Amino acid sequence: MFKILRVDMTSQKAVFEDIPEKYQGLGGRGLTSAIVAAEVDPTCNALGPLNKLVLSPGLLAATNCANSGRISVGGKSPLTGTIKEANSGGQAGQYLGRLGIQAIVVEGQPAAGKLFKLVIGKDKAELLPADELKGLGNYDTVAKLREAYGDKPGYCSIGQAGEWKLAAASVAFTDKELRPTRHAGRGGLGALMGSKGLKAIIIDPTGGELAPLKDPEAFKAAAKRFAKALTDHPVTSGGLPTYGTDVLINIINEAGALPTRNFSAGRFEGAEKVSGETLNEITVKRGGNPTHGCMAGCIIRCSGIYLGPDKAYVSKWPEYETVWAWGPNCGIDDLDAIARIDRMCDDFGLDTIETGAAMAVAMEGGLLAFGDARGAEKVLREVGAGTPLGRVLGSGTAVVGKVFGVKRVPVVKNQALPAYDPRSVKGMGVTYATSTMGADHTAGYATGTNIMKVGGYVDPLKTDGQVELSRNLQVATAAVDTAGLCLFVAFPVLDIPDALVAIVDMLNAKYGLSLTTDDVSALGQKVLNIERDFNIRAGFNPGDDRLPDFFRREPLPPHNTVFDLSDGELDQTLLF
Amino acid sequence: MRKKVQGHNQGEMTLNLSEGARVSEAILALGLDFDTVRVIMKNGRAIHSDEVLQAGDRLGLFPRELAYNTITAISFFNPLARKTEDQS
Numbered sequence: 001m002f003k004i005l006r007v008d009m010t011s012q013k014a015v016f017e018d019i020p021e022k023y024q025g026l027g028g029r030g031l032t033s034a035i036v037a038a039e040v041d042p043t044c045n046a047l048g049p050l051n052k053l054v055l056s057p058g059l060l061a062a063t064n065c066a067n068s069g070r071i072s073v074g075g076k077s078p079l080t081g082t083i084k085e086a087n088s089g090g091q092a093g094q095y096l097g098r099l100g101i102q103a104i105v106v107e108g109q110p111a112a113g114k115l116f117k118l119v120i121g122k123d124k125a126e127l128l129p130a131d132e133l134k135g136l137g138n139y140d141t142v143a144k145l146r147e148a149y150g151d152k153p154g155y156c157s158i159g160q161a162g163e164w165k166l167a168a169a170s171v172a173f174t175d176k177e178l179r180p181t182r183h184a185g186r187g188g189l190g191a192l193m194g195s196k197g198l199k200a201i202i203i204d205p206t207g208g209e210l211a212p213l214k215d216p217e218a219f220k221a222a223a224k225r226f227a228k229a230l231t232d233h234p235v236t237s238g239g240l241p242t243y244g245t246d247v248l249i250n251i252i253n254e255a256g257a258l259p260t261r262n263f264s265a266g267r268f269e270g271a272e273k274v275s276g277e278t279l280n281e282i283t284v285k286r287g288g289n290p291t292h293g294c295m296a297g298c299i300i301r302c303s304g305i306y307l308g309p310d311k312a313y314v315s316k317w318p319e320y321e322t323v324w325a326w327g328p329n330c331g332i333d334d335l336d337a338i339a340r341i342d343r344m345c346d347d348f349g350l351d352t353i354e355t356g357a358a359m360a361v362a363m364e365g366g367l368l369a370f371g372d373a374r375g376a377e378k379v380l381r382e383v384g385a386g387t388p389l390g391r392v393l394g395s396g397t398a399v400v401g402k403v404f405g406v407k408r409v410p411v412v413k414n415q416a417l418p419a420y421d422p423r424s425v426k427g428m429g430v431t432y433a434t435s436t437m438g439a440d441h442t443a444g445y446a447t448g449t450n451i452m453k454v455g456g457y458v459d460p461l462k463t464d465g466q467v468e469l470s471r472n473l474q475v476a477t478a479a480v481d482t483a484g485l486c487l488f489v490a491f492p493v494l495d496i497p498d499a500l501v502a503i504v505d506m507l508n509a510k511y512g513l514s515l516t517t518d519d520v521s522a523l524g525q526k527v528l529n530i531e532r533d534f535n536i537r538a539g540f541n542p543g544d545d546r547l548p549d550f551f552r553r554e555p556l557p558p559h560n561t562v563f564d565l566s567d568g569e570l571d572q573t574l575l576f
Numbered sequence: 577m578r579k580k581v582q583g584h585n586q587g588e589m590t591l592n593l594s595e596g597a598r599v600s601e602a603i604l605a606l607g608l609d610f611d612t613v614r615v616i617m618k619n620g621r622a623i624h625s626d627e628v629l630q631a632g633d634r635l636g637l638f639p640r641e642l643a644y645n646t647i648t649a650i651s652f653f654n655p656l657a658r659k660t661e662d663q664s
Binding site for chain 2: 240242424459
C-alpha cells in the first residue's frame with residue numbers, strides 16, 4: 001500500500017498516512033500539483049509557513065519500466081509566485097517508490113535558524129537536527145551524510161543558496177555515484193526547502209521492494225516493448241548517449257535560434273567550441289565517460305562525466321541549457337570554464353539556466369564584458385560566499401535586471417527564458433508565454449500520438465500552427481511528468497506509436513486500469529487545469545501570459561524576425 | 577554523419593554544384609541519403625520540398641540521432657524522407 005509521508009516542521013513530526021481518494025491515480029507532477037493546489041493558499045508568501053514542499057515519484061516508479069525513476073518537486077514558487085513543478089533524475093524517485101512512498105509533504109516552519117535532516121527508511125521517518133551541515137555546499141553535505149548513513153541511501157539536499165533562500169536555488173539529488181549532480185532546478189524550490197529549515201533528506205531503500213503489479217506478465221511484456229522502442233530509436237540509442245543533450249548546440253545555432261549575448265542574436269560564432277561534438281571529443285581524449293545514466297533503469301544514458309585538462313573529475317556533463325546559459329548567452333566559448341561553473345552551481349545548489357541568464361543580463365548592465373569567463377566564475381563564486389553581489393545573482397534574472405537598470409530582461413512570470421529564441425522558434429515562444437510554470441522549455445517538450453496531425457508542417461518562423469503545437473506538447477508533457485518518465489522517451493514515442501501504447505499498457509498492468517492513449521491526453525489536460533486554476537487564484541491573469549516587449553520589437557539576426565503571435569492567439573493555447 | 581563525408585573541416589565545407597541543382601543532389605553529392613539526413617535547414621530555414629539551390633546558399637544537414645528537440649524535429653523535418661515514408 002502506497003502512503004503519503006507528512007512532515008510537520010513546526011512540531012518536527014513525520015507521519016505516514018493513507019492516500020486520500022482525491023489524490024489517487026496521480027503521481028509525479030500530477031500529484032505534486034494536486035496537493036499544492038488543494039492545500040496551499042495561492043496568495044501566501046512563498047517563504048512563509050503556509051507554503052508546502054511536495055516530492056513525488058511518478059506512477060511507474062519502482063518498476064522495471066525503463067527510464068521511470070524521475071522525481072517531481074512542487075510548491076508555490078518563490079521565484080515566480082505561480083504553482084511550480086521541477087523535475088529531476090537521480091536515485092530518489094526509485095528509492096521512494098521502493099519504500100511505498102507516493103509523496104512527501106513538508107509543511108509548517110521551524111523556529112528561525114533551526115536546520116533539520118529527514119531520515120527515511122522502510123516504514124520509518126524522523127527529523128533530526130542538522131547543525132553539522134549548516135553552510136555546506138551539496139558536495140560536502142553529501143560527503144558528511146555518507147559518513148553517517150553510508151552508501152545505500154539516495155540523498156536530497158540544498159546548498160548555501162537554498163539555506164539563504166535565494167530565488168534561483170535548486171534541490172539536489174544524488175546520482176548512482178552519489179554525486180549531487182541532478183537538480184530540480186527551476187523556480188527556486190531550493191529556497192522553499194530552505195524556508196522549511198530542511199537541509200537534507202536521506203532515503204534508505206533497504207528492505208523496500210519493487211512496486212506491486214496487478215498483472216505482472218502483462219507489465220513485463222509491455223516494458224519489453226517500451227525498452228525496445230528506446231533502444232531502436234537513433235536519438236535515444238545513438239545521439240543522446242554519445243553527445244548528450246549538448247548535441248543541440250549546433251542544430252539550434254544553424255536554425256538561428258541560439259540566443260547569444262543576452263538574446264541579441266540567434267547564432268554564436270563560438271558554437272562549435274561548446275557543441276556536443278566537442279564535448280564528446282574532449283571527454284574521450286581525457287578518458288572521461290560520454291555515456292552515463294543519471295538514474296538506475298535509464299537505458300538512454302544522455303549524461304557523461306567531464307574531466308578537466310588534468311584529467312581530474314570536474315562535473316557531470318553540463319546539459320545543453322547550462323552550456324547555452326553560461327556559454328553563448330554570455331558570449332563565452334570555453335567549455336572547461338562552463339564545466340567548472342556547472343560544478344559550482346551543483347554545489348551551491350543553483351538553477352544554471354536562471355543564473356546564466358542573470359549573468360548575461362548583468363553583462364549587458366556593465367558588470368563584466370560579454371565573453372569574460374574568468375570574471376563570470378569569480379562572480380558565481382560570490383553566490384557561495386554569500387556576498388551582496390552573490391545574493392543578487394542568486395536571486396535570478398529579473399532581480400539582476402532591476403539592480404543594473406537593464407531594459408532587455410528575458411523572463412516570463414519572473415522566470416528566465418531558456419535556450420531557444422522565441423523569434424525564430426515561435427512555438428517555443430507560445431510555450432514560454434502560456435506555460436503554468438513561467439518561461440519553461442520542458443513544459444511543452446514531449447509529444448502525443450496526434451502531434452503529426454498538426455496541420456502538416458509547422459514553420460518555426462511563421463505563426464501558423466504554433467498554438468496548437470504548443471498546446472499538444474504541454475498536455476503530453478504534463479502526462480509524461482505524472483508517469484515519472486524521463487522526457488527523452490518522447491522522441492521514440494513520436495516516431496514509434498507502439499511506445500505510447502506500451503506506456504498505457506504498463507499503467508494498466510500496474511494499477512489494474514483500462515486506460516487508452518486518449519486518456520493520456522485527458523490526464524495531461526487535468527494536470528494543466530489544476531495548475532492554471534491555482535495561478536488564477538494566486539492573482540495571475542492572461543496579461544501575465546506574455547513575452548517581454550523587446551521580443552516583439554527587436555528583429556533577431558540572422559532571420560531578422562520578431563515574435564508576432566497576437567495576444568488573442570496566445571490566450572487560446574491552454575483552452576481545451 | 578561527419579564520418580561519412582570527405583573533405584570537411586569540423587562539419588563545414590563548400591560544395592560545387594551545377595546551375596539549378598536541388599537539395600537532393602547536394603545530399604547525394606556528399607554521399608548521404610534521405611534516411612540518414614533527418615533534419616534539413618536552408619539558410620537556417622525549413623524547406624518543404626526539394627528546393628533549387630542558389631550560389632552562396634547555406635545548407636545545414638543533421639542525422640536522425642541528433643533530432644531530439646521535438647519542435648526542431650517537426651519544424652525542420654526532411655520533406656524528402658517523409659515522401660519516402662509516405663510512398664511505402
